[in-house]
Amino acid sequence: MGLQANEVRAACRGLERNDGMLIALLNFFGLREQPFGVAPDPSFLYLSATHREALASLVYGIETGRGFLALIAKPGMGKTTLLFHLLERFRGSARTAFLFQTQCTSREFMQLLAGELGFETDGQDFVRMHDEFNRQLLKEAVAGKRFIVVIDEAQNLDDSVLETVRLLSDFETPRAKLLQIVLAGQPELGDKLASHGMAHFRQRVSIVAGLQTLSSQEIKNYVQHRLHVAGYAGQPLLTAEALAIMTDYTEGVPRNINNFCFNAMSLACALRQKTVDAVVAKEVIADLDISRHLSQPDRARTRKPASQKPRRAPTNGEPESVPPPAPATEKPANMTPAEAAAYMKQVIRSLRNS
Numbered sequence: 001m002g003l004q005a006n007e008v009r010a011a012c013r014g015l016e017r018n019d020g021m022l023i024a025l026l027n028f029f030g031l032r033e034q035p036f037g038v039a040p041d042p043s044f045l046y047l048s049a050t051h052r053e054a055l056a057s058l059v060y061g062i063e064t065g066r067g068f069l070a071l072i073a074k075p076g077m078g079k080t081t082l083l084f085h086l087l088e089r090f091r092g093s094a095r096t097a098f099l100f101q102t103q104c105t106s107r108e109f110m111q112l113l114a115g116e117l118g119f120e121t122d123g124q125d126f127v128r129m130h131d132e133f134n135r136q137l138l139k140e141a142v143a144g145k146r147f148i149v150v151i152d153e154a155q156n157l158d159d160s161v162l163e164t165v166r167l168l169s170d171f172e173t174p175r176a177k178l179l180q181i182v183l184a185g186q187p188e189l190g191d192k193l194a195s196h197g198m199a200h201f202r203q204r205v206s207i208v209a210g211l212q213t214l215s216s217q218e219i220k221n222y223v224q225h226r227l228h229v230a231g232y233a234g235q236p237l238l239t240a241e242a243l244a245i246m247t248d249y250t251e252g253v254p255r256n257i258n259n260f261c262f263n264a265m266s267l268a269c270a271l272r273q274k275t276v277d278a279v280v281a282k283e284v285i286a287d288l289d290i291s292r293h294l295s296q297p298d299r300a301r302t303r304k305p306a307s308q309k310p311r312r313a314p315t316n317g318e319p320e321s322v323p324p325p326a327p328a329t330e331k332p333a334n335m336t337p338a339e340a341a342a343y344m345k346q347v348i349r350s351l352r353n354s
Contacts, residue, residue: 021266028269029237035230036258036265040078042085046225046254048218051082054209058086058182062094062148066206067169067177070193071184073211076255079184082211083150086182094146095136102156106164109157113149130167137171137178148180155185155192162192166201213252219243222257234274237265242281249285260284 022034035044047055054071061069073079080100087096097116104112110129114121117136121129140147151157151165171178183189183205193202214222220243227237238246242264250256263284264276271280 025266025269028272029232029265029274030234031227032231034262035226035232036262038258040080040084042081042088044226044229045078045081045085046218046222048212048214048222050210050212051078054211055082055086057207057209059089061207062086062090062146062180062182065177065180067180068205069180069182070189070205070208071182071210072187072190072208074253075186076253077211077213078254079211080152083152083182083184087148087150090146090148094148095140096148096150098150098152100152102151102153102161104161105158106161109161109164133168134171141178146180147178148182150182150184152184153186154183155187155189159197162198162201166204169204214254214257215252216247219247219250219252219257222254223261226258226261236275237261238276238281239278241278242276245278245281245285249281259288263287 026032026034037044045051058069058071071079071083083098087098090096095117097113099109099112099116101112107126107129110126110133111121113133114129117133119132119136121132124132137147149168157165165181165183168179169177169181190208192198193205223237223243246257246260246264250260260281261276264280267280267284267287268274268276273280
């Protein structure tokens with residue numbers, strides 16, 4: 001069976017406890033846990049206007065037994081986090097399954113679904129698996145429970161697998177649908193459902209919800225919300241100028257915000273400063289600039305980060321280089337942000353090799 005949301009969170013916390021650099025970061029900022037992690041932890045879900053509307057639509061669709069629902073948004077918008085939150089909401093009143101391995105055949109899909117639900121399919125043919133699934137649906141219906149299947153990254157489903165999913169929705173009584181299916185995916189899912197060959201499928205999707213990028217005020221609220229959940233009680237993490245820089249860079253995409261804030265906090269920690277200012281913000285953007293790693297180095301060299309400063313001149317025969325990594329309890333003094341970023345990377349390498 002797949003990991004549930006609380007199991008994912010516990011696993012991530014276990015990894016955090018074994019990461020010396022992360023522990024140092026959490027201690028420096030007074031945090032209980034990582035506020036800008038990559039796991040879809042529903043406790044960190046920030047409900048922007050469109051996230052709140054999408055969640056309400058999905059809840060309504062499930063509670064009224066609409067059968068097929070869809071959630072479509074660009075990558076990094078928090079679809080999976082919202083879906084975990086949705087399943088948590090129905091955990092006590094429904095049998096739930098969450099599928100994200102969508103590049104599969106129809107038989108593999110049914111095996112994955114059976115595994116999520118905890119019944120064996122070894123040696124069973126497709127028809128037997130179908131019949132066993134139907135029995136499970138009826139069992140839950142007799143017990144008065146809903147049956148919810150969430151399929152993430154559904155844009156990757158082959159047309160034949162989508163047909164299998166459509167056939168699953170035919171399980172019903174004269175009074176109600178036995179199965180509620182939520183298809184979640186990127187805009188390509190919308191393209192697929194809108195295609196001419198999918199007309200019979202599209203007619204069954206009664207609710208389509210979407211997610212939009214965060215506004216500038218929502219970005220600020222998003223950062224504050226995640227910090228608060230993680231136990232932060234200090235002054236505003238970002239200065240007004242740094243927040244403006246981040247807002248422009250991340251374009252309101254939650255995943256971009258998480259990446260930026262994690263790197264900004266790491267660099268600020270290396271500099272031993274409690275706030276992220278404009279200098280740190282610009283250095284983070286320079287570090288995240290993928291163009292520096294393209295196969296055409298000349299093009300990358302033409303893009304000079306706005307935050308780049310000339311290195312201080314060497315004195316007393318001192319070599320012009322980034323200071324070597326010091327013990328974890330010490331930090332070379334008078335480092336520029338670029339030197340601090342390099343220092344952090346060296347410390348991480350030394351910890352991994354120790």
